[in-house]
Amino acid sequence: MDLPAQPVSAVGDDAALVERARGSDSAAFDELVERYKQRVYATIYHMTSNHEDANDLAQETFIRAYKNLHRFKGDSSFYTWIYRIAVNTTINFLNSHRRRAKNNLSLDDVDARIQDDPDFIERTSGESPDREVAANELMRQLNLALQKLSPEHRLVVTLYDIQGLSHAEIAKITNSSEGTIRSRLYYARLQLQQLLRHYLPEKN
């Protein structure tokens, strides 16, 4: 699932949709959900590594957004706002289910296109000859490694390295400084590098 960067024109559209949704136009809110459901779901999924939890939390995110639309002042974009709700909802969930998360992985489907990705071929050349099995195993290992990070570290890796957001956007979403984001990212990557050394070339 390629997640294109937020188009500039969408920001203006979002504001209009939010305004309409505030005026009890449910179709406008549905449009906002359609726009962001993939991103919200994916962010939460990469944080929880659990299909059902991701689904529940994504719904919870949009329900909170709907109930609090009147509080959205437009200081930030709707995109940042909905991400912030998703992130807070997920981190609260992870903090209250610390033990469960590590033992409750459930994989999403792995897109068959991964088998043609040069990075995948390079990383799994010595693995199972069955590409699909190798892809699933790789995803399982990636998820296990991510689950070993603290929720805050996992969040920056998810948003930056997987979702492709910028440091500035992540700083806005998490309400912290860019320096903090860079630093968290660095320490999270150090841990991941150690945990995933089997898949990484020696010199890295």
Added chain:
Amino acid sequence: MPPTRQPNDPQFDDLRRLLAMKRAERPPQETMDNFLGEFHKRLDDEQAADTARRANSWLLRLRERLGIAPAVPGDEAFPALRRLLSLKRYEHPSPAYLDNFLVRLNRRLIAEQMPPTALWARFRQSLGHRPLAYAQVAAAAALMFVLTLQFNNHWQNKQTALTAQTAPAPTIIAAAAPERQVQVTYDDTRAEDAPDGSVIMMPAGITHPRVHFVIDRVDITPRVYAASLNY
């Protein structure tokens, strides 16, 4: 009842001899020789990591407070890891799953906005259309009713017996009981004028000049009749 087996039962001799062979099992000498060394090495590593973590954490907090971005290596330091993590983008639910997302969300939103259903309606809903369930609930309700009546009768009888046993002597008054008006009837044919102008009431047949009252009904038992009468 099967006989109790004792630990020294000869029946287990073979098993005990077999298990005793496990005593001869030893780790390789090399492992034992290196154990302490490995342990200290690991302990040192852990301590060094803890110290570094604490220092980093302290430094990070200080930098964050001062608003100084920490000088940490950026993306260029992790090219292979970044490419590996980017493969996570291939992991996603089937398109059909997310197609239904909006439907499920709207269902949940409507459910959350609905006023709470009446208890009776929810109860009926939970029973559904099963006559047997209704019959069971009716039987349970009837049983509860009978039991409640029985208990109520029993409790009332017990209370009555208890009251009869613990009723105070007529000359005792409940300490906190308020003073109340009592109804007094007397035979006015026996009333006499007292020296101070009031009327002395005397029950029939008594000629003693002491004041007496014929009390028809008293709601509370006064400590002293004369003191509690308020007229």
